[in-house]
Amino acid sequence: MRRITFLLILILILFTNFSFPQASSDLSKKEALMPIPSWVKEGVCLVYKVEVGGRVGIGSESSAASLFGYSIYIVTSIQENRVYGLIYTLLSSLRGEWTLDSKFQLLNTVGSGFYLHPKVLEETLRDRALYAQYGITVEGGPIGGNLYYLAITTRTQDEITTTMDQFTAEGIIQKSTLTRKNPKGGEAGNKVLVGLFKVSLPQGLKLPEISKGNVSYLLSYVIMGIISPLGTVSYKFIGAENKITNYEAISNLNYGTFTSKVLGDTYFGPFYINPSLLKMNPIISIPQIGFSINTAGYGQRGGILVTLSLSGQPIGQFEYDPNTGLLLSFSYYSTSNIIYGEIQR
Numbered sequence: 001m002r003r004i005t006f007l008l009i010l011i012l013i014l015f016t017n018f019s020f021p022q023a024s025s026d027l028s029k030k031e032a033l034m035p036i037p038s039w040v041k042e043g044v045c046l047v048y049k050v051e052v053g054g055r056v057g058i059g060s061e062s063s064a065a066s067l068f069g070y071s072i073y074i075v076t077s078i079q080e081n082r083v084y085g086l087i088y089t090l091l092s093s094l095r096g097e098w099t100l101d102s103k104f105q106l107l108n109t110v111g112s113g114f115y116l117h118p119k120v121l122e123e124t125l126r127d128r129a130l131y132a133q134y135g136i137t138v139e140g141g142p143i144g145g146n147l148y149y150l151a152i153t154t155r156t157q158d159e160i161t162t163t164m165d166q167f168t169a170e171g172i173i174q175k176s177t178l179t180r181k182n183p184k185g186g187e188a189g190n191k192v193l194v195g196l197f198k199v200s201l202p203q204g205l206k207l208p209e210i211s212k213g214n215v216s217y218l219l220s221y222v223i224m225g226i227i228s229p230l231g232t233v234s235y236k237f238i239g240a241e242n243k244i245t246n247y248e249a250i251s252n253l254n255y256g257t258f259t260s261k262v263l264g265d266t267y268f269g270p271f272y273i274n275p276s277l278l279k280m281n282p283i284i285s286i287p288q289i290g291f292s293i294n295t296a297g298y299g300q301r302g303g304i305l306v307t308l309s310l311s312g313q314p315i316g317q318f319e320y321d322p323n324t325g326l327l328l329s330f331s332y333y334s335t336s337n338i339i340y341g342e343i344q345r
Helices: 002-015 022-031 118-126 128-132 274-280
Strands: 044-058 064-079 082-093 096-107 136-144 145-153 160-167 173-182 187-197 215-223 224-242 244-253 256-264 282-284 291-298 304-310 313-322 327-334 335-342
Touching: 044 082, 044 173, 064 096, 096 256, 118 128, 118 136, 118 145, 128 136, 215 304, 215 327, 224 335
Parallel strands: 096 327
Antiparallel strands: 044 064, 044 187, 064 082, 082 096, 136 145, 145 160, 160 173, 173 187, 215 224, 215 335, 224 244, 244 256, 282 291, 291 304, 304 313, 313 327, 327 335
């Protein structure tokens, strides 16, 4: 279990939004209000190759692991000056243990990893003294060849974390690195741009009616064939703004209760898919890396099965009601675990 937990932590290190303290909230708002670069359009997809590794513990008590794979950003909706989309992170260990993490979120914010607006660099450097009050060191500027960099280092009593992004004048992040050191060990990760691609999305879709509902799921996980209860996750509809839906997600898990805000749009939500997409096959395809989301017949609940695969390797499976698009059940790999969920009636 310790090794599994360590691997999960490594995944979160590089892909959890890097957050400044409270002083950064104004900066995030400014970025969301800046003009969207001309290359950012619905259906645009950025793919990064990812490597993450680290070690925790000392001596014979230490544990090391490494993961590699892809991080995929897909723009699905643009509303005024806000860019929304899907982020898929697919990582594998050397033993072939896959991990899938997916989420829908606002992309043009500090730390999303989708792009970094050059004006944000100017704003951040200008506010160096402000960040220094919170133990944050900021560096950045041009490095030649139409490239810029922004490096941020945070220091606490026991830990030092440094992130660095290299990006073009158009805001496309070419490379990101992260290192973290503390007395218990250290981690490092990097992601490098593979390419900018385009996926086909049907136009003119409206929010499915099911997106305005409240839904709960029973969760469990499978380790070495043994099924254990994990808890529940519930989604409460807060409201919709044109094409974007807002929810409160409440996770009651074995290790604690967590509340967060999650989003959806006309294509995908935390517990639904637009039923029009279920008539497509593939739903999404990025042949350059072998990534695809396909319909695959019917499931045990009478819904349509949707599989997420990389180079023919199934990593996640989802069953949706063909009429409403409601997610009925799902399963996906998380290192050596399988996370399983089914709707709670």
